[in-house]
Amino acid sequence: MNAFEYAHPKTAREAVALLGSGWEDGAILAGGTDLLSLMKNYVVTPKRLVSINGIPEVTGGLGWEAHTGGFAIRALVTLDQLLQDKMLQKEFPALAQAAAGVSSPQIRNMGTVGGDLCQRPRCWYFRNGFGLLARDANGKSLVPGGENRYHAILGNDGPAYFVNPSSLAPMLIALGATVHLFGPKGGRKVGLADFFVIPKSDAERENALQPNEILTEVVIPAASRGLANATYEVRQKEALDWPLAAASVALKMEAGRVARARIVLGHVAPIPWAANDAAQWLTGKSITEETAAQAGEAAVAGAKPLSGNKYKVQLARVAVKRALLAAAKEGA
Numbered sequence: 001m002n003a004f005e006y007a008h009p010k011t012a013r014e015a016v017a018l019l020g021s022g023w024e025d026g027a028i029l030a031g032g033t034d035l036l037s038l039m040k041n042y043v044v045t046p047k048r049l050v051s052i053n054g055i056p057e058v059t060g061g062l063g064w065e066a067h068t069g070g071f072a073i074r075a076l077v078t079l080d081q082l083l084q085d086k087m088l089q090k091e092f093p094a095l096a097q098a099a100a101g102v103s104s105p106q107i108r109n110m111g112t113v114g115g116d117l118c119q120r121p122r123c124w125y126f127r128n129g130f131g132l133l134a135r136d137a138n139g140k141s142l143v144p145g146g147e148n149r150y151h152a153i154l155g156n157d158g159p160a161y162f163v164n165p166s167s168l169a170p171m172l173i174a175l176g177a178t179v180h181l182f183g184p185k186g187g188r189k190v191g192l193a194d195f196f197v198i199p200k201s202d203a204e205r206e207n208a209l210q211p212n213e214i215l216t217e218v219v220i221p222a223a224s225r226g227l228a229n230a231t232y233e234v235r236q237k238e239a240l241d242w243p244l245a246a247a248s249v250a251l252k253m254e255a256g257r258v259a260r261a262r263i264v265l266g267h268v269a270p271i272p273w274a275a276n277d278a279a280q281w282l283t284g285k286s287i288t289e290e291t292a293a294q295a296g297e298a299a300v301a302g303a304k305p306l307s308g309n310k311y312k313v314q315l316a317r318v319a320v321k322r323a324l325l326a327a328a329k330e331g332a
Helices: 012-019 035-040 079-084 086-091 093-100 105-110 113-118 169-174 276-282 289-299 311-331
Strands: 005-007 027-029 048-051 062-065 070-074 178-183 186-191 214-221 228-234 245-254 257-266
Touching: 012 027, 012 048, 012 178, 012 214, 027 035, 062 086, 070 086, 079 093, 079 105, 079 113, 086 093, 093 169, 093 228, 093 245, 113 169, 113 214, 169 228, 169 245, 169 257, 228 311, 245 311, 257 276, 257 289, 257 311, 276 289, 289 311
Parallel strands: 005 048, 027 048
Antiparallel strands: 062 070, 070 214, 178 186, 178 214, 228 245, 245 257
16 A cells, blocks of 8 residues: 555544545544555555544444434444444344344454445445546446446446445434534534435545545434334345345334335445335335335336346345335334
8 A cells, every 4th residue: 555644633623634625635544444455455545544543522332312312323333332232222223233234243343333334335346446436448437338236226327336335324314314524614414314425426425524524423313213123134145245235114103004114225326225205105004015015116116227237126125025024023
């Protein structure tokens, strides 16, 4: 990797001042499970690494906090801490389940919630130096006519074809979570559903974070307390790997029927994909094998598979069905 400076500031304000105004000026170092690999392959070449370990604004535990109005999870909480937290297991078991999907104990112990949400795409074109949008010298995307079996089936009208790799984001979005960001002008809040964006150029990023901002915490609103929640992932193997498709759901049930639903697909689009039409269709219905299957069908109605990933349509359809059935069982 290229030579770089290292800084270990004491506060968030010191950290953002060290990051600079461009993506190559500085990079945030937390667990480092993704960043260091990208640097070793020269995919990213920051001039300075800014360690945020120990900064009060991002360090701490998780739990219900009056000042946030919800269940707050600090950015440096590890995936293993999510798994071990009894309150989270009780209130949002599907979020703990999503963390458990990261099957490597080493990554669960080092990887953080903030890092999971901000990690870069796992697209092999991007990871091999072809840029975020994987274009050739003439500006044409390599993906539609290339090796695309793990790429997007939704939100892939172009120019982005990668899939969002976050394990936690679909479930957090289904729960209505908000992220707190801190930059030179202070803090700001962004709904997690709006945090992820589909870039239009290689100069853009996959989220709303600015080069000199830090994600400090994630907050699940109190209104999501009591929702039946579940997640279901389809994987090629049980060893450490990313899912081929996933679905996370949160249901408000009244008298055995759906009063409100959120369905969010993962690993099938450049952003966590909210299946709003499918969720709306469920309103007023009870969750049965038939209605869950129909909701799965509605969730992938707009899918546009590429030459090698049509199989992902069926996987996403099944993931929605099984997540809904699991949530309904929990809420019964």
